[in-house]
Structures are given as structure tokens and as C-alpha cells.
Amino acid sequence: MSLKSAAQWLGGAALLLLCELIGRALVDLLSLPIPGSVVGMVLLLVGLLIYGEVPSGLARVSELLLRFLVLIFLPASVGIYFLRDLSPRDWIVLMTAMVIGTLISLTLTALLLNRLIQRSNGRQQREQGNG
Amino acid sequence: MADWLTQLRTLLESIATPLSLSHPLVILPLNVLAFWLGLRLYRRTGTPLLHPIVGASLLVLAALLILDIDYANYQRGSGALYLLLGPAVVALAIPLKQNLTMIRRVGWPLMLGLLVGAVLAPLVAVVIALALGGGRTVLLALTTKSVTTPVALALAQEMQSVQSLTAGVVAITGIIGAVFGPGLLKKLQITDERVVGFALGVNAHAIGTVRALEISALCGAFSALAMGLCGALTALLLPLLLAT
Numbered sequence: 001m002s003l004k005s006a007a008q009w010l011g012g013a014a015l016l017l018l019c020e021l022i023g024r025a026l027v028d029l030l031s032l033p034i035p036g037s038v039v040g041m042v043l044l045l046v047g048l049l050i051y052g053e054v055p056s057g058l059a060r061v062s063e064l065l066l067r068f069l070v071l072i073f074l075p076a077s078v079g080i081y082f083l084r085d086l087s088p089r090d091w092i093v094l095m096t097a098m099v100i101g102t103l104i105s106l107t108l109t110a111l112l113l114n115r116l117i118q119r120s121n122g123r124q125q126r127e128q129g130n131g
Numbered sequence: 132m133a134d135w136l137t138q139l140r141t142l143l144e145s146i147a148t149p150l151s152l153s154h155p156l157v158i159l160p161l162n163v164l165a166f167w168l169g170l171r172l173y174r175r176t177g178t179p180l181l182h183p184i185v186g187a188s189l190l191v192l193a194a195l196l197i198l199d200i201d202y203a204n205y206q207r208g209s210g211a212l213y214l215l216l217g218p219a220v221v222a223l224a225i226p227l228k229q230n231l232t233m234i235r236r237v238g239w240p241l242m243l244g245l246l247v248g249a250v251l252a253p254l255v256a257v258v259i260a261l262a263l264g265g266g267r268t269v270l271l272a273l274t275t276k277s278v279t280t281p282v283a284l285a286l287a288q289e290m291q292s293v294q295s296l297t298a299g300v301v302a303i304t305g306i307i308g309a310v311f312g313p314g315l316l317k318k319l320q321i322t323d324e325r326v327v328g329f330a331l332g333v334n335a336h337a338i339g340t341v342r343a344l345e346i347s348a349l350c351g352a353f354s355a356l357a358m359g360l361c362g363a364l365t366a367l368l369l370p371l372l373l374a375t
Contacts, residue, residue, distance in 0.1 A: 020221050098303050
């Protein structure tokens, strides 16, 4: 790795950390109920939209982070095997809500989007027909 | 910011402790090894049922039981990974920025659908759980079921819900959506790949997006966009909603 790409890499990592810390500080300051890291993400998104492109170091660091996402939240996921305060009844409710709820909301979302696309296609065709 | 500094200090303290089975130098390689094996298992089988999070977490569980390490010590040893969760959430801004250019082509009617879908996904599950008499812990964990895990974990910390349960609910939701979603939509004669991608992204986040990418690049791009927007939207609206 050349010195230049190492510097870009470090710059990208520093930018991510900086956004997170600013987000956290803002949330503390304004006592918002939103997670600080999410505020940091919105800040970075707005910054990138204004800047117009993604700096290459930032792109590389974030790609790496997102590729190892499963590893990063592995400790939190393992905790599900150590939950003691849920009753068997809670587990049944949870599983039913997850399985049936996900299938229902998936269907409803798709049906709604299908309807919206067809309507906007229809309108475009009408407008073209009139014009 | 204070909690971030506390996390950092705990990490440094755990590194300074004498070498034992729950030292970060043991726990971190254990995590990496489980992740790598879980990933290989998933690549070999190719089924969303064996998503790396399933294989890796089971491998860690087995190691903890064999080595007799309790979960609290394992968590302390994994401090470095917890510190990366925040930057990982911030990093989601990059794919979101790259996919946002698609919005102009999608048009605003679809964005309306996305908004409704993002509300529907947790709402349907919470209503079912309420009807079955689910407790507060269960209801809270379900509110972030369709949000990508790093954002869901940040929200869980904010809302003081159980982080592990939240992570589990997100993973299971994603697996259900990815395994059954495409087949279900085909039965309903919904074949527009943009619609399938959007529905998978809103309801099954990253796991659904991987599945969508298998259908086509277009399907995957719409799924990634829907996942990012749905996550950001939920993170900004849900805490305000629960605060009132």
C-alpha cells in the first residue's frame, strides 16, 4: 500500500469517526431521542450530496466496514441465546408476529407499489396521448 | 458522547487485564474465526437460512459453552467490535448517496409507497403481537424488525430495549423475507423487479438485499435504496413517536 492510499484510508476512517462524534455531541446537546450515529450518517449524507462525489478513501473504508458488518454485530447477536427473562409464551408471540407479520407487510408493500407504478405509467401514457 | 468515552475506557481496561480466556486477544480471534467459518458455510450452501449471522453466532455459542466463558465476559472481550458499530452506521451514508441518484428515475409515487411500507412493516407485526398479548419487551423488539441491524442496535440502545433480542428479531425477519418473499410475490403475479426489490429492502433489509441481488442487479439496487431510506426514516421517526 502506497503512502498516498494509506493517507486517504486514514482520512476516510477519521471522517467516519468525526461524523459519529459530532452526531453524538449534537444529540447530547439538543437532548434528541435519536441515536447519535444515525445523526452522524445523515450529516455525512448531506455533506456527500453537497460535495457531489464520494472521496476514494472514504469509499474504501466504508466498503470494508460494511463487508464485515456481520462480524461487527456478532457479539450483540450471540446474546439472543442468553436471554433469560422471556417466557415461552413471549417466544411464541414473537415468532408468530415475525413470520406472519413479515409476510403480510411484504405483500401489502408490493401490492401498493405495483398499484402506484401502474397508475403513474397510465398517467404518463395519457399525457403523451394528449400531447 | 459520554457513553462513547465509557465504552472506549472499558475497552482499554479489558486490554490491560492479564491474559485469560475472556481477554480481547482470545475473544477477538474467536469472533473472527466464527465469522469466517459462518461465511464459508453460507457461501457453500447459498441458502438464506444459513446466513452468516446464524452460523457464526452458533459457533460462538458452542465455543463459549466449551470454554466455559460467560456472556458478560465475552461481551467485555468484544468491546472493540461494539466501538465499530457507530462508524458502521455512519458508513451506510455512502451506498445511500450512490443509490439516491436513482430516486429521480423512480419518481415520487414510489417514494410514497416506500414511506407507507416503512410504517407498515413494524406496525403489522406489533399489531399481531398486541392481539396475542405480547409484553413490552417483545413489542419494543418488534418495532425495529425491518431495520438494518446496526441502525436497529443503535435504536435499541436509545429506547432501552434488549439489544440481543433486537438483533435476533432483525436477523429472523430478514431470513423469512429473503426465503419466502420472492416466491410469495411471484404467486401474487408481482413480477416487476423494481417492486420486488423495494418490497424486499423495506421488509427484509440487508438479507433481503442479498437475495434481491441474486434476482438481478436492478432488483438489488432498488432493495439497497429501500433498505437505506427505510433505516434512516425509522431511526429518525420511531424515537419521536415513542417519546410522545
